[in-house]
Amino acid sequence: MTRLGMADAVGAANRFVEQGHVRVGTDVVTDPAFIVTRNMEDFVTWVDSSKIRRNILRYRDKLDDFDLL
Structure with missing residues (x-):
């Protein structure tokens, strides 16, 4: 994920995934x-x-x- 600029560190990327902010295709x-x-x-x-x-x-x-909706 760091390659895409979604997170600055592995720990932050880990939290984003665990909290359900990331999807791959249509699957969260x-x-x-x-x-x-x-x-x-x-x-x-x-x-x-x-x-x-x-x-x-x-x-x-x-x-x-x-x-915004």
Whole structure:
């Protein structure tokens, strides 16, 4: 996850996964031991309802009114 810039440290990435902020494809991942293959790397993203995702979008001035719902 560090490669994607989702977390600065492994501990932070671990917490994000355990708290349910990360999904791989359509599945929410809550197990930090989940193996992400090379084919799945492009599908690692934030959960749509994640407050972290919302704060990142707000910081980048890309938060849409639809995201506020």
